[in-house]
Amino acid sequence: MVIVKRKELSLSEKLYIPEVLRGLSVTFRKMFEPKITRQYPEEPLVKTDVTRGQPRLVVNENDTIACVSCGLCEAACPAYAITIDGGETDRAIEREPVRFDIDMLRCILCGFCEEACPKDAIYMSDELELADYSREALIYDMDKLKRPKAALQKRIDYVNRINTRWQTPSST
Amino acid sequence: MADALFYVMAVAAVLAALGVVLAKNPMQCVLSLLVSFFALAVIYLLAGFQFLAAAQILVYAGAIMVLFLFVIMLLNLGSPGTEDPTDVRMFSRANATLMVVVAAAILFVLALAIRRAGPMPVENSLPEGGLDPIPGLAGEMFGRYLLPFEAISVLLLATAVAVVVLAKRDRRANEESKA
Amino acid sequence: MSTWEGFLIALVKTVVIFGTVVQVAALMTLAERKFSAWMQYRIGPNRVGPFGLLQPLADGVKFIFKEELTPDGANKWLFRAAPILAALPAMMTIAVIPFTPDIVIGGRNFGSLAVADLDVGILYILALGGLAIYGVILGGWASNSKYSLMGSLRASAQMISYELTLILTILAVVVMSGSLNLREIVESQPTVGHWHIWTQPLAFVMFVVATFAETNRHPFDFSECEPELVGGFHTEYSAMKWAMFYIGEYSAMTMMACLTVVLFLGGWSVPFWESAPWFVCLAAFLAKTSVFLFLFLWVRWSLPRFRFDQLMRLGWKVFLPLALINLLVTGALVSLF
Numbered sequence: 001m002v003i004v005k006r007k008e009l010s011l012s013e014k015l016y017i018p019e020v021l022r023g024l025s026v027t028f029r030k031m032f033e034p035k036i037t038r039q040y041p042e043e044p045l046v047k048t049d050v051t052r053g054q055p056r057l058v059v060n061e062n063d064t065i066a067c068v069s070c071g072l073c074e075a076a077c078p079a080y081a082i083t084i085d086g087g088e089t090d091r092a093i094e095r096e097p098v099r100f101d102i103d104m105l106r107c108i109l110c111g112f113c114e115e116a117c118p119k120d121a122i123y124m125s126d127e128l129e130l131a132d133y134s135r136e137a138l139i140y141d142m143d144k145l146k147r148p149k150a151a152l153q154k155r156i157d158y159v160n161r162i163n164t165r166w167q168t169p170s171s172t
Numbered sequence: 173m174a175d176a177l178f179y180v181m182a183v184a185a186v187l188a189a190l191g192v193v194l195a196k197n198p199m200q201c202v203l204s205l206l207v208s209f210f211a212l213a214v215i216y217l218l219a220g221f222q223f224l225a226a227a228q229i230l231v232y233a234g235a236i237m238v239l240f241l242f243v244i245m246l247l248n249l250g251s252p253g254t255e256d257p258t259d260v261r262m263f264s265r266a267n268a269t270l271m272v273v274v275a276a277a278i279l280f281v282l283a284l285a286i287r288r289a290g291p292m293p294v295e296n297s298l299p300e301g302g303l304d305p306i307p308g309l310a311g312e313m314f315g316r317y318l319l320p321f322e323a324i325s326v327l328l329l330a331t332a333v334a335v336v337v338l339a340k341r342d343r344r345a346n347e348e349s350k351a
Numbered sequence: 352m353s354t355w356e357g358f359l360i361a362l363v364k365t366v367v368i369f370g371t372v373v374q375v376a377a378l379m380t381l382a383e384r385k386f387s388a389w390m391q392y393r394i395g396p397n398r399v400g401p402f403g404l405l406q407p408l409a410d411g412v413k414f415i416f417k418e419e420l421t422p423d424g425a426n427k428w429l430f431r432a433a434p435i436l437a438a439l440p441a442m443m444t445i446a447v448i449p450f451t452p453d454i455v456i457g458g459r460n461f462g463s464l465a466v467a468d469l470d471v472g473i474l475y476i477l478a479l480g481g482l483a484i485y486g487v488i489l490g491g492w493a494s495n496s497k498y499s500l501m502g503s504l505r506a507s508a509q510m511i512s513y514e515l516t517l518i519l520t521i522l523a524v525v526v527m528s529g530s531l532n533l534r535e536i537v538e539s540q541p542t543v544g545h546w547h548i549w550t551q552p553l554a555f556v557m558f559v560v561a562t563f564a565e566t567n568r569h570p571f572d573f574s575e576c577e578p579e580l581v582g583g584f585h586t587e588y589s590a591m592k593w594a595m596f597y598i599g600e601y602s603a604m605t606m607m608a609c610l611t612v613v614l615f616l617g618g619w620s621v622p623f624w625e626s627a628p629w630f631v632c633l634a635a636f637l638a639k640t641s642v643f644l645f646l647f648l649w650v651r652w653s654l655p656r657f658r659f660d661q662l663m664r665l666g667w668k669v670f671l672p673l674a675l676i677n678l679l680v681t682g683a684l685v686s687l688f
Binding site: 245 | 426429469470471474475477478479481482484485488489492500503504507511514531
Binding site for chain 3: 017020023024026027028030031032033034035036037039
């Protein structure tokens with residue numbers, strides 16, 4: 001059992017006033033210290049390789065997406081933000097999504113879809129801004145989600161680097 | 173203008189006083205009493221008694237009515253229409269007769285006092301500082317009327333002590349009856 | 352001077368004083384946010400107008416257009432009346448504060464910048480100031496909500512307790528200056544050496560603490576004690592009715608700051624310049640007042656809130672006896688010398 005003894009107050013502490021003045025002097029000094037506020041729209045957020053923004057579909061060099069509409073991201077999504085309808089295609093991968101919607105109002109930017117995807121088709125971009133006038137406009141369909149690979153390259157490289165780091169011990 | 177204000181305030185005071193007696197909701201009674209006090213304070217002011225008006229609001233409206241409100245809020249008295257046994261006891265025939273007699277007696281004494289005092293001297297211009305300048309008032313209160321003043325203080329103190337004693341005894345009796 | 356001229360002068364003074372008080376109350380909301388931000392390494396509102404100066408205006412527009420809610424089972428009339436009752440007393444008491452000595456322009460004397468020069472000025476302030484409690488009590492009771500009721504009960508208990516200290520400390524000053532008239536109290540302390548802050552240091556400290564409790568400000572803001580009571584007595588209020596409570600709070604702060612200056616800091620008296628012209632005096636008064644207004648904000652963002660039993664103990668067991676002894680000693684010394 002832990003017995004915490006109440007600290008005996010000295011006379012000046014019991015009188016409150018000296019301590020109150022001490023507290024006031026601290027806050028007064030802090031008023032003149034440099035501010036840490038970021039003036040957001042003018043000073044945008046610093047984006048690093050790790051920045052995990054909204055999920056986007058990677059468009060490869062030949063203008064296709066790698067998604068085979070397996071539904072793993074849909075299943076992994078804790079916010080039920082992803083809706084996929086699959087369809088057939090003549091391409092070698094045989095299946096592709098006819099509909100791939102992400103409800104950005106539900107998306108919590110957790111990155112589970114990115115982790116779940118076996119085809120490296122979905123990655124978290126560094127886009128963070130999300131504003132519109134209606135709820136419908138914030139349900140992003142495939143056209144809105146597609147991004148050229150070059151735009152996501154930093155994140156892709158980062159994820160690959162991290163994944164290889166975890167893979168190394170198990171392969172030996 | 174002052175005359176008109178007097179009549180407005182007088183009517184307000186009387187109506188509010190009636191409201192105190194007739195209103196069913198205790199909250200309305202208290203607020204009516206408050207309005208009555210204010211109207212009275214304004215009448216004091218019109219008559220040139222600045223100190224009296226200020227004291228009226230400070231003591232009655234500012235302190236005593238707040239206590240009334242407190243008690244009503246804490247007791248959470250029933251909404252109007254619900255039958256409360258204390259109401260029945262309070263308005264029994266004997267009590268009602270007693271109340272009328274007491275009210276008549278007070279009215280009689282008041283009327284007598286007003287007759288004795290005679291009409292107020294009417295002055296067109298009030299003296300600077302009103303009819304009750306504070307140095308004069310203080311001199312009278314702590315000089316000529318020191319004894320009555322102190323007697324009233326003792327009376328109030330006795331009342332306060334009595335209330336505490338009564339409240340304590342009540343609680344002990346309750347505990348004994350429970351045990 | 353004809354009646355019309357007198358009326359006109361009184362009208363101008365009234366408009367100037369009340370306009371200023373409402374403006375100060377509005378600007379205080381901005382100052383509150385600015386200072387709190389600076390003390391926390393932030394910048395504070397700076398989008399509306401230069402340095403965010405138009406923020407109070409934007410807030411006002413927002414309050415007007417917000418939805419007004421009346422809780423189910425609330426007493427409609429009292430629910431509406433309470434915000435008005437909360438805002439009125441502070442604005443009415445400001446009427447007797449003398450801001451300047453007699454204003455003389457071009458050889459003409461326009462009197463002091465005060466709406467009324469009452470011989471019972473202090474009593475008037477105490478009487479009407481004591482009524483602010485009705486807004487709090489009725490607002491809490493009429494809301495038909497347990498949080499509001501608890502908040503208003505606490506607030507009113509606190510205001511009653513600290514009003515005693517307030518009155519007793521004011522009385523000490525009254526004894527020193529021998530008048531209840533605020534103008535005469537100011538005139539009784541013409542130079543820095545005469546300021547009652549030096550002759551009544553204990554009363555000064557207790558008075559300032561009591562003003563914090565009286566205006567329900569931090570560290571005594573039990574009426575709104577967010578962690579336990581949501582918003583206290585104004586939990587159920589919204590839009591302009593809610594804003595009225597805040598106008599009342601900030602006006603009361605302004606009023607109390609003015610009163611502190613009048614009672615303890617020599618009102619309009621300028622240090623080391625006894626025959627200063629009236630506009631310098633006005634500037635001195637406003638400067639002193641703003642120091643106390645800043646103190647209200649400063650303390651709020653520095654100190655933790657008291658516990659309710661600590662507050663009551665401080666009020667009844669420390670301040671009340673001290674104030675009584677202080678008054679007794681002051682009275683004895685004044686009558687002896």
